[in-house]
Amino acid sequence: MKKLATLATAAALLASFSVAKEIKIGAVMPMSGPLAAYGQVTYEGIELANELQPTLKNGDTVKLVLVDNKGDKVETSTATTRLISADGVVGILGALTSSNTAAVIAVAEKKKIPVIASVATNDKLTAKREFANRVCFMDSFQGEVIANYAISQGYKTAAVISDQAQVYSLGLAKAFEKAFTKAGGKITKEVKVTSGDKDFKAVVAQVKSANPDFMFLPLYHPEASLIARQSKDIGLNKPMFSGDGVANQTMIDLGGDAIEGYMFTDFFDYSAPPTQASKDFIAAYEKKTGKKEMNSFTALGADTYNVMLAAMNKCADPTDSVCINKEIKNTKNFEGVSGVLNIDESGNASRSAVIKEFKNGKMVYKTTVNP
């Protein structure tokens, strides 16, 4: 035993001389449990970004440490503590949903370790926090974009179907309603569903009887696609609009013909890469997975890593978390995979949104909205 330990110490010493330092970045993601689907897709981007850029400017290697939180808060807190205290990470990426990300931030804030969230869009997430950052836009921005678009198309009344079990959905619904009413529109029907629901026949029947100009569905693709299908089944053919939650291939597979003309906002569109970084990343993605249809969660995941890496590169000591955090908040015109990013003092990203629609089984770019 003693001998082994000596050997190990020797090896470690050797390594520190011959190779550059290894710096760890943590990722807390739901890789199993009910949220596994999204966690896995997001982590794909983080992992690939790490493979593409495994080293810092100064030659130090960046090692990703992934911990699975099963989508559970106790595990999230424990995992975050482990990353900081046992693995000594300099920054953390994750943890998908706003409520779990809040648990990550709660632990990291005390330890002054920066967190970059990929898709946690809840407005309140970063407020009053010093070390919380994100690369996605906030619900309020997205809601505004959609409301303004709807008004510009001449829609006066809207029905909103939101998912009460998802913070994302409720936040987005609220932001939309606020912006839409302010711009002179009227919400004529509000229905709440629960993620995991499969049967929306009753819901769409209600919407049909309310007869709105426009349907807003701030949902994820499993529910949105079913609602689209089931709406079509009963002859409800109103324009439908969703947030970024539906922007993926599965939505197309699931929705089929029923989502023809269905619109949504997104961070990013693989068919229209906004930056050179996007193009390169998509090429690498295709090479690795054999498919081109990259989810925007994957792009955002990659950007959390890239922003973190860029911030580390800007610091004299790439392990100085406070400096990294400062530099993250100093991200200006960053060419990310998902688009051009600016991160402000409060850690929120200001970035463009794109409006797209589903056409012939593809996501087609319609327009870009800048903040």
Next chain:
Amino acid sequence: MILKVDKVTKNFGGVTAIKETSFSVAPKEIYGLIGPNGAGKTTMFNIITGNYEASEGEVFFRNETLHGLKPHQIVRRGVARTFQNIRLFKSMSVLDNVLIGFDFQARYSFAESILRLPRFFGEEKRIRAKAMEILKYLGIEKFAEHKATDLSYGQQRKVEIARALATNPELLLLDEPAAGMNPAETKELADLIYKAREDFDLTVLLIEHDMKFVNQLCDRVLVLDYGKSIFEGKPSDAIKDPEVVAAYLGDFIHD
């Protein structure tokens, strides 16, 4: 009369298990309830103990009605019972089994037990001593720390009786106490019941098929058939009664 069953009827759905049956048991009497299966004997027990509610009629214990009382309240008034197939608390020691009988006699509160206040220790000591006394009386004190189910059948019966005695009863209901015992054990049990009646001032009401046992022990018997009483009187007269023979005893074994 310590127990008075007054015109009790019990219906289960459409079936009448007991029909207008009345009887009384005098203090310190040993009274037998016999009859074929399904005659309503165990049902009668369950009505007295409050497990069933009589459809009609009433049961009086020490001239007070038991109507509306919960089973555990009836036990606390002094009516204890044993079960047809022994039902000891399997995971507990013999002593703990008997201590359950003292449950309502130990006077300390939940808070006192959590905080281990002096009264807890005092009361526990008191009921343990009493429980050991009962075990000694029945000659099974050396098994006090044994798991109840590790004992032999006869000893388990004794534990069950000890447990019933622990509730400090005036009336003891025994449901087929001799079932599954050999003649020697049966005789020992009869002696025990006889003796316990004197030492604990007990009145005993029992169900039994073993006519020899009944004959030996009971002062009076009531024969039930299809929920109706067909005979009440001395057991020696019962076995000569033609109706009882026809309904219950048959002519296969007579000695």
Next chain:
Amino acid sequence: MDFLTFMQQMVNGFSLGSMYALIAIGYTMVYGVLRLINFAHGDIMMVGAFLGYFGIAVLDLPFAAAALLAVVGSATLGMLTDKIAYKPLRNAPKISLLITAIGISFFLENAFNVFFGGVPRAFPVPDYMSHILNLGGLVFSVSSLLVPIVTLILLGGILWVLFKTKYGMAIRALAFDVNTVNLMGIDANRIIMIVFGMGSALAAVGGVFWALNYPTVEPMMGVLIGLKAFAAAVVGGIGSVTGAVLGGFIIGFTEVVVIAFMPELGGYKDAFAFVFLILVLLFKPTGILGYDFEKSRF
């Protein structure tokens, strides 16, 4: 709400309820013979749906063949779980059995998650199944019309087996007394295995229908559906197959009707199955068509 909408809701409820019913039958039968709340049953349904998906999307089988694969595969899996995880525990405390059931459930969910990923996959629905029918204003897809029909046919089949064949008698006999069934010269373990096979096959049918109507398959899909189907089995009276179907319909109708008539309570939809369940149990502690196992055992 006009009559047509009302009828439409009824049809929807019938269709949804049928799927719960198909899954509930498996719960009720296994509970009947083993007194086991088979928490893995919902996951067997998930496997059934996945097998259907693999059959069509990977093996390129026609729908009917894929469905057959799902049914046979799930039945085999059901019997296998019995053999590996439940049979060795026949004489163990019931709670140990329950924990292994939870273990099997976790295993299936997580193994599918690790090996096939958690991302929902679109179930390739054949065109003739998603064809929309319009009968005097009532609209539904072929598949949602097919569910209740198949359910009732299968219910008839199960009842025939249970009440007209000697194997069915043995299953009913098992519900009360395992050891005595052995004394009849019957291998009780084999009968129990048949029960698992039948229940799992029905769950697979339910799973495939679920995938047809709400065309996704993912590893966690069995959790909530399974729980609600179990609630359905208890509402109907656990141990009774007809009760399970009845319970399935009741839960299905409740869900649909509540949202249709009281949309503001939509958020409580998932809770309704349980509120209903609690109410039924308080007034009839054994469910609508159930009997008291603890009492009638002897």
Next chain:
Amino acid sequence: MGFIIKKDQWINLAIVAATLWFIWFAQTHLDEYTVRILNNIAIFIILAVSYNLINGVTGQFSLEPNGFVAIGAYVAALLLLDADAKEYQYDIESPYPWVLALQANFVWALFFAGTFSALLALALSFPVFRVRGDYLAIVTLGFGFIIRILAINNPEITNGSLGLNDIPEFSNLYWTGGVALLAVIAILNIVDSKFGRAMKAIRDDEDAAIAMGVNTFKIKTMAFCTSAFLEGVGGGLLAALLTSISPDLFTFFLTFQLLIIIVLGGLGSTTGAIIGTVLVMGGSEWMRFLDEPMNIFGIVETPAMPGMRMVVFSIILIFVMLFAREGIMGKRELKDLFKKKRGES
């Protein structure tokens, strides 16, 4: 039987002293990750031993702890958050004025968390104990489920699915470990009293217990309320440890986890519940290496398989149940192990 065998007293005292020393040592000397795990374990010990009281000792197969833990966590969180913090974070709906007014210090917050849970348990026991056995399990499972749905659907109180954040972090090992120690002592004292005996009697044979004059409804309710009280307190500690709670924390997976813990440890054994907690909570952290890439004997390099640890966990769970069907401790306690040794010598 603490008072008969006086010799046991000093053993008990020694165990308490050792525990207290360990809590101090861990809090001051160990790294934060370990302390965090110990905090989790301490809280789950509270939950497990109290759940074991109703489920194992009293034999009432209930599946409700997620509900009571949720109640406790929300009550404590609402009391600990000041009005500003509340007003600020309610996102979906504005909070009711009385929600803003709630305020208490940590001790009272825990006390109310427990009391509120216990009162709810008291109210629930009237309908719940009308049914027995597996039906009881289903009814209580439904209750836990409904509590969570209520939390999601009443954003004016609970902030809906976003949950409550910025809860002051009061919990540390002194609190969690201290409360766990008190909970274990209280439970052991209850089990080793006439109340505990009556609970066990109900588990073994309810009808026979009634025939001994035991008021079974009262005893069951007592066990249920005690259990709910401690689960509520545990929930409060959890809220003050995580500083962030939301309804998705209280799914029936939490109940299943506790059920696994107490059955694995030996249903009915408090010692077993503690051992089970340490094994399950500690083990599932330890098994994280399974999610990572592995080098098997230097021959095969397996890719990272996140989620693998849950697969392995479920397999281990099945195997343990197959080979130790009564759990690790059976119904025995620590002192029974000593006793046996003494008896043999």
Next chain:
Amino acid sequence: MISVKNLHVYYGLIEAVKGIDFEVKEGQIVSLIGSNGAGKTSTLAALLNSVKKTGEVNFSGFDTINHKTHTLVQRGLALVPEGRRIFINLSVEENLRMGAFNNDENYERLREVMYTIFPRVKEKRNQMAGTLSGGEQQMLAISRALMCEPKLLMLDEPSLGLAPKIVGEVFETIVKLKEEGITILLVEQNAFAALKISDYAYVLENGKIAMQGIAKDMIGDDTIRQKYLGG
């Protein structure tokens, strides 16, 4: 018919049967008597291999050691269990059908035979078995066991919990079955009644055979009367 050598039965660490030898000859009624806990039921369970045991059990020429209960029943070893254990949620006729589970071809014939032997069972054939009285249930349990045409019929405490009159009827039935040529192993704690109808008897005490002999002689023996028959 069946011969048993050095049979031990264990429940965990407890030894319930401690090395007994006995045999049942074709066409006889043989009784195992003794009080509760003497090891009678354990012995029967051991014959059917449903408990852990050691020793040799030879049933009409073949060793039962590696067979499961249900195959032994198929081979002609039938048991009427203690407490009758009829399937109360099945009809009377379905109970008989269960008895003939592996005897499809003879089911209808045997059913009629049973109906002749037990006319009261026939009367109630369409009722749920749970509605039968204790005596009727015992008759049904016996006829159910006979449906597989056993070579050896074992009865476990057929008199338990029955009124004396019914006990008489049950024992008369057992004698009738013997006359039909069925070999019977009777386990009873009602020693007197059992000895009255048996050819040969063994007395079990604490898992050991305390005494054996021709039943008639045993009834006549005063010491036995004193000790086991209660005077």
